[in-house]
Amino acid sequence: AETTKTSDSDTLVMATNATFPPYEYVDGEEYKGIDIEIAQAIADAMGKKLEVDDIDFDSIIPAITTGKADMSLAGMTVTDERKENVDFSDSYATGVQVIIVPEDSDITGPDDLANDKMIGVQQGTTGHIYCSDTPKNGGFGEDHVTAYPNGASAIQALQTGKVDAVVIDNEPAKAFVAENPGLKILDTEYVTEDYAIAVKKGNTELLDQINETLAKLKADGTLQSIIDKYIKA
Numbered sequence: 634a635e636t637t638k639t640s641d642s643d644t645l646v647m648a649t650n651a652t653f654p655p656y657e658y659v660d661g662e663e664y665k666g667i668d669i670e671i672a673q674a675i676a677d678a679m680g681k682k683l684e685v686d687d688i689d690f691d692s693i694i695p696a697i698t699t700g701k702a703d704m705s706l707a708g709m710t711v712t713d714e715r716k717e718n719v720d721f722s723d724s725y726a727t728g729v730q731v732i733i734v735p736e737d738s739d740i741t742g743p744d745d746l747a748n749d750k751m752i753g754v755q756q757g758t759t760g761h762i763y764c765s766d767t768p769k770n771g772g773f774g775e776d777h778v779t780a781y782p783n784g785a786s787a788i789q790a791l792q793t794g795k796v797d798a799v800v801i802d803n804e805p806a807k808a809f810v811a812e813n814p815g816l817k818i819l820d821t822e823y824v825t826e827d828y829a830i831a832v833k834k835g836n837t838e839l840l841d842q843i844n845e846t847l848a849k850l851k852a853d854g855t856l857q858s859i860i861d862k863y864i865k866a
């Protein structure tokens with residue numbers, strides 16, 4: 634019989650994009666981060682080996698719907714549109730979309746982004762979706778947005794002046810600004826959202842196991858200690 638990496642094998646495949654510190658990143662030869670540790674706890678509870686499938690962010694939902702991966706942990710925000718394609722677990726963290734600009738920028742908040750600025754985002758993320766929306770809906774219009782395959786390349790575009798600002802989730806924003814002198818995060822937060830784990834639509838067996846593990850990790854303080862390990866208050 635054909636071997637497929639699905640939940641009925643002894644391996645649990647997690648789809649992610651490991652350029653999203655501190656949720657997932659590559660450290661030497663190893664995948665590290667909050668999502669990796671949560672995924673490991675889920676695999677442990679199921680008696681399975683965890684495998685990390687590190688792909689572009691916008692390939693993650695297709696990997697789940699086609700069964701190439703069992704679940705996604707990718708700092709992924711729950712949205713109504715995504716819910717049409719995948720099922721989400723209970724939320725395990727919150728994210729906030731923030732704006733990164735060069736230290737000497739004249740941009741002080743979202744309103745300034747409307748004035749003929751170019752905004753860098755990560756392809757297929759909520760930051761991309763919100764910013765590309767029409768001004769009437771709180772966005773800046775597609776013409777003002779350039780999408781990059783990941784956060785690191787959006788930051789590089791900001792450093793080289795190809796874009797005036799980057800809109801990205803707050804925790805990776807902090808990590809990118811710490812590594813890239815000359816950049817700052819604006820105080821005005823743009824949008825707050827819930828992170829959750831996605832599984833193939835109708836895979837209630839895996840979803841129940843995930844929610845059960847998340848509930849345990851929340852109740853016994855493990856989730857908070859994982860978060861505290863990577864995010865300094």
Ligand code: GLN
Pocket residue numbers: 650653690707708709710711728755757758759760802
């Ligand atoms: N939270 C954002 C989203 O779900 C970004 C996630 C990411 O880039 N890994 O779209």
